[in-house]
Amino acid sequence: MTEPAATTIPNAALSGTFSIGGNLPVHRLGYGTMRLVGEGAWGEPADPEGAKRVLRRAVELGVTLIDTADAYGPEIAERLIGEALTPYPPGVVIATKGGVTRQGPAKTEYVGRAGYLIQCVEMSLRRLKLERIELYQLHRIDPRTPLEESLGALRKMQEQGKIRHIGLSEVTPAEIEAAEKIVPIVTIQNRYSLADRRHEEMLNYCERRGIGFMPWYPYAGGKLLKPDHPEANTLRRLAAGHPSATPAQLALAWLLNRSPVMLPIPGTSRVAHLEENIGAAALRLEP
Numbered sequence: 001m002t003e004p005a006a007t008t009i010p011n012a013a014l015s016g017t018f019s020i021g022g023n024l025p026v027h028r029l030g031y032g033t034m035r036l037v038g039e040g041a042w043g044e045p046a047d048p049e050g051a052k053r054v055l056r057r058a059v060e061l062g063v064t065l066i067d068t069a070d071a072y073g074p075e076i077a078e079r080l081i082g083e084a085l086t087p088y089p090p091g092v093v094i095a096t097k098g099g100v101t102r103q104g105p106a107k108t109e110y111v112g113r114a115g116y117l118i119q120c121v122e123m124s125l126r127r128l129k130l131e132r133i134e135l136y137q138l139h140r141i142d143p144r145t146p147l148e149e150s151l152g153a154l155r156k157m158q159e160q161g162k163i164r165h166i167g168l169s170e171v172t173p174a175e176i177e178a179a180e181k182i183v184p185i186v187t188i189q190n191r192y193s194l195a196d197r198r199h200e201e202m203l204n205y206c207e208r209r210g211i212g213f214m215p216w217y218p219y220a221g222g223k224l225l226k227p228d229h230p231e232a233n234t235l236r237r238l239a240a241g242h243p244s245a246t247p248a249q250l251a252l253a254w255l256l257n258r259s260p261v262m263l264p265i266p267g268t269s270r271v272a273h274l275e276e277n278i279g280a281a282a283l284r285l286e287p
Helices: 048-060 076-085 114-128 147-159 173-179 200-209 220-225 232-241 247-258 271-282
Strands: 017-020 024-027 065-067 093-098 100-104 107-110 133-138 163-169 187-189
Touching: 048 076, 048 271, 076 093, 076 114, 093 114, 114 133, 114 147, 133 147, 133 187, 147 163, 147 173, 163 173, 173 200, 220 232, 220 247, 232 247, 247 271
Parallel strands: 065 093, 093 133, 133 163, 163 187
Antiparallel strands: 017 024, 100 107
């Protein structure tokens, strides 16, 4: 199969479109912002202006789904988005998350109390310079707080017009069903990649229900791309039919081809790497 010429400008629109909640269309290949900030999602980026260039370039390349969280930095990724992209171009959806506090690099604690989550939403609106968050995801279910309290707070913000759609992260089908007794759930965000398919059942459930599946860690933090990884042979087999594609592009293309509800959100802090990732949208893999 003929691949696009190397000089072709990558475009996320080639990944196809998914309608979140049935009324919020996005290009399926998005961009995640955790890597814009310091190591372990802690602290300012080494190059703040470079981080803003990455965000603007993502939009130029057709990305319409940008995923972030108040825990990235904390607060820094949301602030950078607000500074770099407002006024937001038509069709760009900022999806953010709340419910995780950060005490240092890679150190987190889940907090699902109603008052805290309401504050999270209000502060995210302020940093992102939005009047409404199109997709707000509970970053983690807090085992110490009743789900009715956590999602009840988000339902309240939805009723006030400050949230449009609600999603969950790192959940099971049973937890979605419990959540949907309180609010409709339109997306989930679970760890998933060619190398890590522990949530295969969850993906199949989302596909049956038409729920968007946003896989985080889409190439295992780069481990999948190393020649000694157990799935490296799979990538080499894919590469035989796509000699101009990079391993990262093939890993992302595998995700896009795996399910029509898949919404990969690979992250990076470099424009060149971003352009490489978006190039995956043009790849078509045989079953």
